[in-house]
Amino acid sequence: MTSKTAPMEKEEFRSCVAALEERVEERTIQLQKVLNMLRKRVSSSLDIRMILQNLKSKSAGGNACWKQEDLHQILDLSLNRARAELKCQPKVFRHYGELPPVCCQSAQLLEVFMTLLVNAVQSLEAKRELSILTDRLGDDKVRIRIIDTGRGMAPDHVARIFDPVLSQDPLGKGSGLGLWLAARSVERHHGEIEVWSQVGSGTRFTITLPIGQPDAPEA
Numbered sequence: 001m002t003s004k005t006a007p008m009e010k011e012e013f014r015s016c017v018a019a020l021e022e023r024v025e026e027r028t029i030q031l032q033k034v035l036n037m038l039r040k041r042v043s044s045s046l047d048i049r050m051i052l053q054n055l056k057s058k059s060a061g062g063n064a065c066w067k068q069e070d071l072h073q074i075l076d077l078s079l080n081r082a083r084a085e086l087k088c089q090p091k092v093f094r095h096y097g098e099l100p101p102v103c104c105q106s107a108q109l110l111e112v113f114m115t116l117l118v119n120a121v122q123s124l125e126a127k128r129e130l131s132i133l134t135d136r137l138g139d140d141k142v143r144i145r146i147i148d149t150g151r152g153m154a155p156d157h158v159a160r161i162f163d164p165v166l167s168q169d170p171l172g173k174g175s176g177l178g179l180w181l182a183a184r185s186v187e188r189h190h191g192e193i194e195v196w197s198q199v200g201s202g203t204r205f206t207i208t209l210p211i212g213q214p215d216a217p218e219a
Helices: 010-059 071-086 106-123 155-159 178-188
Strands: 067-069 091-096 102-104 129-137 141-148 192-198 202-210
Touching: 067 071, 067 106, 071 106, 071 129, 071 141, 102 106, 102 202, 106 129, 106 141, 106 178, 106 202, 155 192, 178 192
Parallel strands: 091 129
Antiparallel strands: 067 102, 129 141, 141 202, 192 202
């Protein structure tokens, strides 16, 4: 005795397809939420590392880590770590000038540069490009500029970007304590940090550092 299975009616088939599409959409939304959560965790972990590094530096003594360092090596290491942190490979243009060794605490500057680079990469969209420029200013200063071609920021956000806020910013920039701590580290190096940004045009961070440090012990 044989039996035949009736073919699925077109309406029933369409109903099944619609149900599958709805499930796929729900899963996509869930995955996006997970991705956003992971991005927040990455930013938070960076903030925590910077806090620990700053505390470690203070506990070791103010003059313990001052050394003559190659800023380009610190920048390259920061860039490699930032790429690994975000699993992103932006196109990077390095325009390095001739710099003398700079007296600094390399661990602190490593975190400063990494914070700026992570923020720059986070702001990038389709055009994943950023530039790192260095040059010497006169006899006693050097300048580092990190420029991205990302979304940019509104003036009100730029005005509070170095505030010690704890909430995740929707633009992805200035979240947590990262930039606030970065600014404090630059100040401890008797340097300056500035930001320029425009919505749709990108963001530029500029750090100016003295070549020598009045607080550093003599070699």
